[in-house]
């Protein structure tokens with residue numbers, strides 16, 4: 001059944017687990033996530049970016065999720081708009097049947113330039129008024145995602161700030177979070193702690209210098225009733241990087257957020273863990289491998305099934321590691 005993000009994350013807070021929020025764009029990704037959730041008895045957050053709706057087409061995306069809910073009637077599912085760049089995008093998502101929206105007012109409507117605090121407050125409060133009137137949850141964002149190593153947003157797909165950011169922009173301030181939550185009424189808050197979107201997050205295995213997991217506890221103490229969200233939470237598995245490179249892929253040396261650091265984050269108060277890149281890596285790696293090993297094959301379902309299986313195994317690992325298994 002479709003439930004709101006608030007309903008799901010209240011349960012997660014009560015039972016001390018975190019929920020992976022996987023990005024979806026097509027049927028194979030929806031299949032992979034739902035299979036893993038069914039196998040582990042986990043609640044599900046399917047999130048779609050504005051780009052995903054554009055890629056699949058609004059009606060296709062909506063019906064994919066309706067099909068998932070019809071196929072798995074016993075699993076709670078949240079359908080969440082990821083990184084809404086304006087109130088208009090959030091309203092479109094609500095009309096499309098989403099049960100949760102993110103108003104990302106940390107950036108201007110171009111989704112690149114850091115926005116000032118007043119703009120963020122204003123648009124986020126506006127979306128909360130509209131969404132809450134129809135039972136839809138709202139995620140806001142305070143602070144800019146980006147690398148504490150370089151000050152770069154690290155994005156590669158149009159989401160994220162352009163140019164270099166200062167350290168104070170790259171770490172969410174607990175006192176500011178308290179004011180933001182009080183003024184907007186958000187159900188969930190995305191925080192900046194050194195993670196960034198995409199495959200190139202860290203040039204080395206992250207330590208406390210470049211990944212501020214301890215900051216989560218301070219923010220959680222300041223806003224105990226608001227659910228914290230870790231964006232840029234892909235782990236960038238070295239195994240998938242190796243498989244991609246073995247089959248002609250050109251990915252540089254890079255490191256993601258280790259699963260054990262995410263688990264530590266969940267212990268400090270993170271409830272929603274956004275993952276897109278890991279599924280992209282697993283699927284493209286599996287497709288490269290399948291196409292290279294079965295060279296006479298031309299039925300695309302073979303490579304796509306391998307991709308689905310790889311993504312599903314990864315989702316299963318995250319559901320289990322985050323304490324989500326058995327919570328549906």
Ligand code: G3H
Nearest residue numbers: 049051052157159197276
């Ligand atoms: O946060 C960004 C997600 O990875 C979505 O990326 O805009 O390419 O769909 P996208």
Ligand code: 13P
Nearest residue numbers: 198232233234274276277
């Ligand atoms: P990754 O690029 O680390 O998967 O982050 C995804 C994300 O934060 C989507 O909002």
Ligand code: NA
Nearest residue numbers: 081082083102
């Ligand atoms: Na989001």
Ligand code: ZN
Nearest residue numbers: 197231232274
């Ligand atoms: Zn994000």
